Amino acid sequence: xxxxxxxxxxxxxxxxxxxxxxxxxxxxxxxxxxxxxxxxxxxxxxxxxxxxxxxxxxxxxxxxxxxxxxxxxxxxxxxxxxxxxxxxxxxxxxxxxxxxxxxxxxxxxxxxxxxxxxxxxxxxxxxxxxxxxxxxxxxxxxxxxxxxxxxxxxxxxxxxxxxxxxxxxxxxxxxxxxxxxxxxxxxxxxxxxxxxxxxxxxxxxxxxxxxxxxxxxx
Numbered sequence: 001x002x003x004x005x006x007x008x009x010x011x012x013x014x015x016x017x018x019x020x021x022x023x024x025x026x027x028x029x030x031x032x033x034x035x036x037x038x039x040x041x042x043x044x045x046x047x048x049x050x051x052x053x054x055x056x057x058x059x060x061x062x063x064x065x066x067x068x069x070x071x072x073x074x075x076x077x078x079x080x081x082x083x084x085x086x087x088x089x090x091x092x093x094x095x096x097x098x099x100x101x102x103x104x105x106x107x108x109x110x111x112x113x114x115x116x117x118x119x120x121x122x123x124x125x126x127x128x129x130x131x132x133x134x135x136x137x138x139x140x141x142x143x144x145x146x147x148x149x150x151x152x153x154x155x156x157x158x159x160x161x162x163x164x165x166x167x168x169x170x171x172x173x174x175x176x177x178x179x180x181x182x183x184x185x186x187x188x189x190x191x192x193x194x195x196x197x198x199x200x201x202x203x204x205x206x207x208x209x210x211x212x213x214x215x216x217x218x
Contacts, residue, residue: 029080034087036073037094040066044098051106059106060172066098067165088141092134099168100130104194107171111190122194129198130164136202137163159207162200166207171197 047062073091077083104123112119140160162170174193178186 029082030084030087032080033073033077033082034090036069036076037087037090040069040073040098041094043069044094044102047098047102048105051102051109054109056106056110059102060176063098063102063106063168063172066094066102067169070095070098070165088138092138095164096131096134099164100127100134103168103171104130107175107190107194110175111187112194114187115191119191122191126194126198129201130167133161133164133201136160157209159209161203161205162197162207164201167197167201 043062043066047059047066050056050059050062070091073087077087104126107126108119108123112123115122137159171190171193175186175190178189178193182189
């Protein structure tokens with residue numbers, strides 16, 4: 001079999017227009033939402049570090065910061081018309097870290113470690129279901145884009161399963177309430193809550209989006 005030297009492969013899956021043919025203004029527009037996403041990743045990593053150090057309240061603030069930046073990157077992408085395949089993949093990876101790994105490590109370091117191996121398994125289950133939830137969302141988003149390209153204009157306003165962002169916010173709110181009012185039962189309560197949240201993420205439960213809740217009624 002003859003081996004061809006030189007360029008061994010070609011790069012596929014690039015954005016619609018080559019970067020060299022893209023204007024400076026367009027490149028800057030594409031950079032804005034991705035900058036928000038990367039800043040959110042820093043918040044997620046910071047939350048993991050703070051959880052390890054025992055600064056749980058600050059870790060929660062860091063996760064909340066990631067939520068704000070996640071909303072900001074989506075808003076910026078839509079307003080600047082800077083949505084891209086790379087941005088979508090980067091956002092998904094950031095969500096996995098910020099709303100899957102970071103909350104799981106926070107819960108493990110604060111409560112679940114008291115359950116030993118079972119606690120670690122619960123934290124791992126939360127992370128894995130977050131990944132499955134995001135993978136399913138990505139598949140559905142591609143199908144939705146194809147649906148819209150066919151001339152349809154109605155975008156779905158309901159999620160299939162609990163979104164990872166909402167799950168992370170729910171866990172933070174519940175953890176704060178349980179530690180404040182029922183500190184002695186915090187570990188078992190948060191263990192059950194973590195498993196429940198994980199199950200809801202991979203369920204087919206219809207969950208309304210903000211557009212469904214606050215959107216205009218026709």
